[in-house]
Amino acid sequence: MAEKTLSPRRVLAELTYDAPSIKRGYAGQTLYVNLSDNTIAARPVTNLMKEKFIGGRGFDLYLLWHGVDDDTRWDDPENEIVISSGPCGGTTQYPGAGKSIAAAISPLTGVPIDSNAGGHFGPYLKFAGWDAIEVQGKAEQEVIVFVDAPAGRITIEEVPADAPTDTHVLGKWILEHYAESESDRQQMSFVSAGRGSEHSRMGCLNFSLYDRRRQDLRYKQAGRGGIGTVLRDKKVKALVVRTFPIAGNLNAPADLGLLQETGAEMHQEVHDYDPVQNRMRSRGTPYLVQIMDDYDLLPVHNFKFGTHPDTPKINGEVWEARLTQGLPDGCWYGCTVACAHAVDGYVVRSGPYKGQAVIVDGPEYETVAGVGSNCGIFEPDAILEINFYCDTYGIDTISFGTAMAFAMECYEAGILDEAKTGGLELTFGSADDAIEVLHQMARGDEFGRIFGMGIRGMQDYFVEHYGADAQFVRDIGMQAKGLEYSEYMTKESLAQQGGYGLTNKGPQHDEAWLIFMDMVNNELPTFEDKAEALHYFPMWRTWFGLCGFCKLPWNDVVHPKNKLSPEPQKIMHHVENYQKIYEGVTGTAVTLDDIITMSERVYNFQRVFNIRLGYGLRQHDAIPYRSAGPVTAEEYESRAERYDDQLREWLGLDPAQMSLEEKMAAHRQYRTERYQKLIDAVYARRGWSNDGVPTLEKLRQLGMDLPEVVAVVEKHL
Amino acid sequence: MKVLAFYPDRCVGCHICEEVCSQTWFKVTDRDKSRIRIQEHDDGSISALYCVQKGDCIDVCPVNALTRNKQGVVLLREKQCVGCLSCVGFCPYLAMIYHPDQSQPFKCVACGNCVDECPAGALEIVEVETPSAPGPQA
Numbered sequence: 001m002a003e004k005t006l007s008p009r010r011v012l013a014e015l016t017y018d019a020p021s022i023k024r025g026y027a028g029q030t031l032y033v034n035l036s037d038n039t040i041a042a043r044p045v046t047n048l049m050k051e052k053f054i055g056g057r058g059f060d061l062y063l064l065w066h067g068v069d070d071d072t073r074w075d076d077p078e079n080e081i082v083i084s085s086g087p088c089g090g091t092t093q094y095p096g097a098g099k100s101i102a103a104a105i106s107p108l109t110g111v112p113i114d115s116n117a118g119g120h121f122g123p124y125l126k127f128a129g130w131d132a133i134e135v136q137g138k139a140e141q142e143v144i145v146f147v148d149a150p151a152g153r154i155t156i157e158e159v160p161a162d163a164p165t166d167t168h169v170l171g172k173w174i175l176e177h178y179a180e181s182e183s184d185r186q187q188m189s190f191v192s193a194g195r196g197s198e199h200s201r202m203g204c205l206n207f208s209l210y211d212r213r214r215q216d217l218r219y220k221q222a223g224r225g226g227i228g229t230v231l232r233d234k235k236v237k238a239l240v241v242r243t244f245p246i247a248g249n250l251n252a253p254a255d256l257g258l259l260q261e262t263g264a265e266m267h268q269e270v271h272d273y274d275p276v277q278n279r280m281r282s283r284g285t286p287y288l289v290q291i292m293d294d295y296d297l298l299p300v301h302n303f304k305f306g307t308h309p310d311t312p313k314i315n316g317e318v319w320e321a322r323l324t325q326g327l328p329d330g331c332w333y334g335c336t337v338a339c340a341h342a343v344d345g346y347v348v349r350s351g352p353y354k355g356q357a358v359i360v361d362g363p364e365y366e367t368v369a370g371v372g373s374n375c376g377i378f379e380p381d382a383i384l385e386i387n388f389y390c391d392t393y394g395i396d397t398i399s400f401g402t403a404m405a406f407a408m409e410c411y412e413a414g415i416l417d418e419a420k421t422g423g424l425e426l427t428f429g430s431a432d433d434a435i436e437v438l439h440q441m442a443r444g445d446e447f448g449r450i451f452g453m454g455i456r457g458m459q460d461y462f463v464e465h466y467g468a469d470a471q472f473v474r475d476i477g478m479q480a481k482g483l484e485y486s487e488y489m490t491k492e493s494l495a496q497q498g499g500y501g502l503t504n505k506g507p508q509h510d511e512a513w514l515i516f517m518d519m520v521n522n523e524l525p526t527f528e529d530k531a532e533a534l535h536y537f538p539m540w541r542t543w544f545g546l547c548g549f550c551k552l553p554w555n556d557v558v559h560p561k562n563k564l565s566p567e568p569q570k571i572m573h574h575v576e577n578y579q580k581i582y583e584g585v586t587g588t589a590v591t592l593d594d595i596i597t598m599s600e601r602v603y604n605f606q607r608v609f610n611i612r613l614g615y616g617l618r619q620h621d622a623i624p625y626r627s628a629g630p631v632t633a634e635e636y637e638s639r640a641e642r643y644d645d646q647l648r649e650w651l652g653l654d655p656a657q658m659s660l661e662e663k664m665a666a667h668r669q670y671r672t673e674r675y676q677k678l679i680d681a682v683y684a685r686r687g688w689s690n691d692g693v694p695t696l697e698k699l700r701q702l703g704m705d706l707p708e709v710v711a712v713v714e715k716h717l
Numbered sequence: 718m719k720v721l722a723f724y725p726d727r728c729v730g731c732h733i734c735e736e737v738c739s740q741t742w743f744k745v746t747d748r749d750k751s752r753i754r755i756q757e758h759d760d761g762s763i764s765a766l767y768c769v770q771k772g773d774c775i776d777v778c779p780v781n782a783l784t785r786n787k788q789g790v791v792l793l794r795e796k797q798c799v800g801c802l803s804c805v806g807f808c809p810y811l812a813m814i815y816h817p818d819q820s821q822p823f824k825c826v827a828c829g830n831c832v833d834e835c836p837a838g839a840l841e842i843v844e845v846e847t848p849s850a851p852g853p854q855a
């Protein structure tokens with residue numbers, strides 16, 4: 001094996017094993033690692049796990065549930081990081097079938113967070129013989145967990161004090177110390193965070209992939225909810241896996257031919273239609289920036305506005321010119337949608353890595369909108385700088401962007417000033433000062449420490465220490481359940497308010513993205529329609545995370561025939577593809593109803609998990625008023641015509657007879673009540689009580705009346 | 718570069734080339750494993766599907782498994798290949814072929830074996846600068 005002795009690798013614990021052969025997408029065991037007492041153990045994947053939890057996010061939540069107590073907090077040793085890809089993860093034939101899903105109790109929300117990433121780790125881990133890795137406990141000194149399948153060995157290793165922490169330098173260090181050859185590099189992947197994760201609650205995980213074209217490491221992020229913070233709290237530098245040579249049949253599918261046929265057809269569809277649709281292959285997700293701006297939906301200045309004249313400076317065309325073109329940029333093998341672009345040779349302009357030429361992975365839409373328009377920063381280089389440092393420091397670009405936008409509005413509102421920020425002038429558009437906050441987070445000093453608590457932490461802090469108006473900071477702080485909003489404007493889409501507010505983990509668009517259906521196409525006119533969409537789409541999308549799929553190839557390129565189908569939003573010809581891939585891998589055919597039920601099981605389990613930890617009730621599904629309507633006069637006036645019309649149309653009021661305050665108050669009352677009515681309708685559709693608790697009947701019907709689940713629910717019904 | 722040329726007006730539809738090809742590379746007589754596919758259409762016309770070494774696939778392969786050799790022939794290195802079939806979907810001529818018995822696709826490498834066995838002289842190995850679509854090469 002590639003035993004490198006360049007630096008002392010002190011082994012603290014070791015388990016030898018023979019990697020089992022994979023059967024139809026499952027290795028059949030999970031890996032448990034406890035860093036407090038240096039335990040390494042194999043645990044079987046039970047039939048119950050496969051039947052009710054499938055894999056990926058389902059396995060994560062199942063294992064996490066059984067690892068923690070009712071009162072476990074994010075920084076307790078009992079908290080776990082669980083990573084799993086799911087049965088279809090590692091399929092190479094179909095675009096986007098290699099996601100890893102990570103979960104832990106979140107430092108931001110106090111409930112389980114699930115976050116997915118590309119990169120090679122999850123599938124490699126499975127090929128190395130493990131359907132999931134579960135890391136519990138806290139190490140006394142800095143460690144690496146090394147799963148080395150060809151050597152048949154798993155170790156917890158103490159790493160030397162001089163080993164780097166920031167991902168882009170740590171990655172080089174790992175290759176140097178753990179990989180001997182080009183094939184080792186190809187067969188290895190790791191998960192890491194960075195120094196920013198140590199001093200903030202918004203730490204992300206970086207999932208590496210060795211890019212054989214660039215012959216260099218790249219990283220995709222499981223950004224949301226602070227799992228990187230948990231990793232560093234456990235003193236883990238990296239989880240490293242080395243697996244066997246990669247081939248198209250390592251996942252041992254039941255029917256390779258079915259995968260090949262379905263995949264080849266889909267690749268051809270991408271080839272034919274991507275160039276005339278979203279151009280994901282050349283622009284990636286930033287294609288959305290201009291579209292969002294055109295529809296008044298791009299978050300600008302902390303979600304106050306939906307459009308800005310400078311948007312063309314950071315839209316898809318600009319990124320198309322900056323992103324390296326012509327490389328197959330899939331985040332997993334075989335993704336021809338290939339949105340995982342990069343800017344090669346970016347020269348860092350600030351901080352400890354100033355002057356280095358680096359690869360910036362991205363930026364993706366969320367980053368451009370979050371740290372760009374939402375912070376009033378319309379300078380591509382500044383966005384790249386922030387993107388690079390967020391990644392290497394292990395900070396979620398979405399939480400950073402949304403929290404920075406909040407801090408900037410607080411600064412402009414006088415809640416913050418130069419004395420409180422240590423001399424930073426955090427007005428909208430102050431790119432260099434925003435970048436400085438990032439460096440402070442990495443160092444754990446000055447304003448960066450306060451900022452690193454996230455919006456919920458800052459809200460409390462500003463009220464307590466700076467005498468901020470509690471109502472105002474609540475209204476404008478774009479967090480729900482403690483998690484910062486991802487980057488879509490929801491003010492004019494009630495369904496999307498629910499799409500963010502009625503999530504398990506907090507406001508992240510991967511559960512439901514209904515803005516266009518609701519607001520632009522007006523396809524969800526009634527509460528019942530919205531509730532149906534807020535049932536179907538979150539369940540459909542949850543299934544991706546159970547299996548190891550990426551959502552983008554589902555709806556970011558479509559065959560033109562889709563327009564003629566009865567429900568074009570569901571993109572049924574792709575749903576059918578996924579059914580085939582699932583069947584091709586596992587050997588089990590599934591109907592769409594089966595799929596929804598599979599997701600409902602895990603989704604309701606997660607809801608009950610939240611309740612078990614003291615959240616998950618109706619009160620926790622509240623959203624900040626900024627996401628439902630205009631908080632400030634400035635906001636109202638920016639859309640005065642629309643809002644005045646709505647007063648006439650919705651409430652039969654005559655705006656000409658009303659003061660601005662009265663108009664805003666009328667909107668507020670109406671919009672707030674409307675959201676409550678939406679909650680009623682959605683809970684009813686989901687089979688939850690009026691307080692948001694899954695009913696026993698619902699759990700029974702799903703076969704999820706497991707004793708531990710019922711025990712939690714009974715206390716609340 | 719070296720490419721296979723096909724003359725539809727000479728082809729008698731015997732499919733011998735397919736058998737020769739699958740024998741050459743898979744040691745079986747199985748049309749589904751041939752790197753050339755003779756297609757007989759409803760209107761009585763005949764065409765052939767096979768690789769003309771255009772090379773669009775080279776750029777879409779995520780793992781550099783496809784390379785062009787000195788003679789201009791595009792080769793697939795099976796050990797490198799991860800079986801993703803990107804090359805299959807991105808070939809303008811649908812000339813990259815797959816079969817469920819193996820994860821790697823396969824393609825014509827202009828070896829010429831089928832040329833020698835074709836009873837109608839409908840196949841030929843030719844040298845061209847820029848290949849045109851499968852068929853006679855200009």
Ligand code: SF4
Pocket residue numbers: 095096097118329330331332335336337338339340550551552553
């Ligand atoms: S669409 Fe993008 S994110 Fe999804 S698998 Fe492909 S490259 Fe990765």
Ligand code: SF4
Pocket residue numbers: 777778779780781782783793797798799800801802803804805821822
């Ligand atoms: S199937 Fe093999 S040769 Fe074709 S693109 Fe994928 S890895 Fe490359």
Ligand code: SF4
Pocket residue numbers: 721737738739741752753767824825826827828829830831832
């Ligand atoms: S030239 Fe060789 S590889 Fe190509 S079709 Fe004929 S026998 Fe097959």
